[in-house]
Amino acid sequence: MPLSVALSDDVVLRDVTIDDAAALADAYTRNRAHLEQWEPARPDDFFTEAAQKRVVDLQLEQAGAGRGVFLVLASGDDVVGRLNLADIVRGAFQNGNLGYWIDADLGGRGLMTRAVTSLVEHARDALDLHRLQAGTLPHNKASQAVLTRAGFERFGYAPRYMRIAGEWRDHILYQRILHD
Template structure:
């Protein structure tokens, strides 16, 4: 089981995303739109509205309920979402992997919050979800996100040419992974048992 909330600093905590986050997500994403533009797909204006975020969360919660995703937000002192972290594409069985994506509001960037949250999510993925590895990708030029991943123990393992359609064109990405543990999955037989 994944704990509900974790304090990252005096003002900010990491907690699971809830439906009522739609309004503050819309405000934070709209405020950070230009800041995040080089690293994000071009989104319709409706994405930056409460209704647009409500629709996005419905899909995200569907993936969460099916065991394919684990979404969190950074929440400020007034419980407003000021960043988002999502472990998506979760696969169990012998793979035990997920893909991490994240963003932090422009007003909270540069405070180490992404690093603290990614470290914590890695622990929760290992201990709460039983994952073996997490992967993440960044646009080649996104040095800030690459520093976060390196500080959190991710290793670069390759480059994916024209990986995602970001900011109006196909962009190459650096691919990273972190191996969370070397033990066997708790719910699968080991060689000695087989």
């Protein structure tokens, strides 16, 4: 089921398409310095349209198999952020992992909180998931604020959880239970 939500007069949350590859390459290039402290180290090739086509192809395959929801925040023809629900597990777990980023120039406007809230509602109502989880670096207060405003609760601390910016980094873990 497609997702499309107006987050503001100029930003829309929608499903990623293969046609977004060039705009994604531009967005990652434009935000490279901003994102490098929050994301895995990226090879130079990652910032190309060809690499983004490969990423989107894989994501569309995962979405088609019900293992993920992959979205962009778009302003006109520009991509200004990403929001992904990956590693969806069905059966007794009914869980997905949330990840996101927003353009350095758009932080603090509440866009990502609205985007995450929209995806939470979609995960509950359309995907019938029970739980979402997300992790943040301990010093990423902006991301922690987004999760808290979107109804997530801190549930753990994971030492050396993920390799970010070339080093194994601790993460604070958050969850949101969608059905009681």
